[in-house]
Structures are given as C-alpha cells and as structure tokens.
Amino acid sequence: MRSFGNRSDCRGIDEPFYAYYLAETGLQHPMRDAVIASQPNSWREVISKLNGPPIPETELLYIKHMTHHILPEIDFENFLSHKNCFLIRDPRLVIASYAAKWDQISTDDIGIKRQLEIFNTLQDLSDDTPIVVEAEDILKDPQRMLPELCKLLEIPWQSQMLKWPAGRREEDGVWAEHWYASVNATTGFAPYQAKEVELTTDQELLLAAQMPYYEELQKHKIFA
Incomplete structure (x- = not known):
C-alpha cells in the first residue's frame, strides 16, 4: 500500500470491508468500536462506493483488502x-506477525484458505487468472518485481514506488494506531533478511493446516 500510494497517479483505500466484517461476525478486534464507526457496515454500500462514481482516466485506485474480511455473502461479480492481484506470504511469518499483536489466531484470521477460495471464484467467473505475487520475492528484488507487476497490471512503472516518506498516510484506516507502527517507520524496501521465527505447538498445527492452500497459490505466482 505504501508503494502504490507513493505513485503520482494513485490514491489508496485501506481495508474497506473491515467495519462490515466486524459488525457481521461480532469479533472483538482491537479498536473494534472505532473501526465500525469509521466505515459503512454494509458490504453493498462499500461496493457502491468502490465501483462509482468513475475515477478519472489519469488516476489509479489501489484497494487493499484482507481476505477474511470478504465474507461469503459478498457478490464477486462486483470485482x-x-x-485483482493476490499478495501471498509464508504462513509461518503471517502467524508470527499476527501473534505479536493478538493472541487469538485461527485459519480464518490467517486468511490463506479464504485467499485461495477467492482466487478460484474470480478465475471461474472470468477469462483471466488473477495475478499472484510472493511478498518475499518483492522484498528480495523490488526493482525487478514491481516493474513486472506494473506491466501485468497494464499501468506505467514509476520509480517512486521504491521509496516513500515515513509516517502515517491519509489513506490509513483508524486501526493504523494499533497495527502500523513498523510500517510507519519504513521509507522503502529494506534489504531482504530471512526471518527465523519460533511458533508454539498450537501455532505449528495451525501452520500445517495453511500449507496446502499456500502451496496451491504459489503455483500461480509471478516467476513461480
């Protein structure tokens, strides 16, 4: 989101279905009340805002979704x-990142199973296979991966996607206060460093359950 948000022709929308998701599920996420108050609580209203009125031809709209926010009742024809581009990440790192901020983690929270379901649904509904990008591949070589991604998205490459100012951005959701401290400290893609993380026994079991979905999505990624 920081990378696309730093383009001269792009504006971002951060997790537009989050309030709807919390209202529907009743989950007690951090800052729940503030999130629900900040966005429409109806998925149809969210879709209406996302799909109209038309944005200028010279402008791009970058919409960041969390897959678990996309509940089954949402009509995928609207997308x-x-x-549609899917960013995948090693489930071990996803679980460790989640666990650092919240101790209630499930397959639904991790979102990889739902990610594959959404991928398959969109593929079935259209003639196009959605784009899949591996997060680690971008971190290892952003100067190669981002121009390739722009090419597949049929948008011009802009080198300012590699660097951005530190701090909060206008498009950040209200939940940024809880979740985005490390993101706000960044100014670009730091040199890649492999992360060694330790998971609990329960988290290892959760990891094992995610791997088939992750491996299926990996088959479709750029430079697989």
Whole structure:
C-alpha cells in the first residue's frame, strides 16, 4: 500500500470491508468500536462506493483488502471490473506477525484458505487468472518485481514506488494506531533478511493446516 500510494497517479483505500466484517461476525478486534464507526457496515454500500462514481482516466485506485474480511455473502461479480492481484506470504511469518499483536489466531484470521477460495471464484467467473505475487520475492528484488507487476497490471512503472516518506498516510484506516507502527517507520524496501521465527505447538498445527492452500497459490505466482 505504501508503494502504490507513493505513485503520482494513485490514491489508496485501506481495508474497506473491515467495519462490515466486524459488525457481521461480532469479533472483538482491537479498536473494534472505532473501526465500525469509521466505515459503512454494509458490504453493498462499500461496493457502491468502490465501483462509482468513475475515477478519472489519469488516476489509479489501489484497494487493499484482507481476505477474511470478504465474507461469503459478498457478490464477486462486483470485482470483475477490477484488476485483482493476490499478495501471498509464508504462513509461518503471517502467524508470527499476527501473534505479536493478538493472541487469538485461527485459519480464518490467517486468511490463506479464504485467499485461495477467492482466487478460484474470480478465475471461474472470468477469462483471466488473477495475478499472484510472493511478498518475499518483492522484498528480495523490488526493482525487478514491481516493474513486472506494473506491466501485468497494464499501468506505467514509476520509480517512486521504491521509496516513500515515513509516517502515517491519509489513506490509513483508524486501526493504523494499533497495527502500523513498523510500517510507519519504513521509507522503502529494506534489504531482504530471512526471518527465523519460533511458533508454539498450537501455532505449528495451525501452520500445517495453511500449507496446502499456500502451496496451491504459489503455483500461480509471478516467476513461480
């Protein structure tokens, strides 16, 4: 989101279905009340805002979703006019990142199973296979991966996608106060460093359950 948000022709929308997701599920996420108050609580209202009115031809709209926010009742036909791109990440790192901020983690929270379901649904509804990008691949070589991603999205490459100012951005959701401290400290893609993380026994079991979904998505990634 920081990378695309730093383009001269792009504006971002951060997790537009989050309030709807919390209202529907009743989950007690950090800052729940503030999130629910900040966005529409109806998925139809969210879709209406995302799909109209048309944005100028010279402008791009970057919409960051969390897959678990996309509940089954949402009509995927509404996404067919979008260029859908899936960012995948090693489930071990996802679980460790989640565990650092919240101790109630499930397959639904991790979102990889739902990510594959959404991928398959969009593929079935259209003639196009959605784009899949591995997070670690971008971190290892952003100067190669980001221009390639722009090419597949049919948008011009802008080198300012590699660097951005530190701090909060206008498009950040209200939940940034809880979740985005490390993101706010960044100014670009730091040199890649492999992360060694330790998981609890329960988290290792959770990891094992995610791997088949992750490995299936990896088959479709750029430079697989």
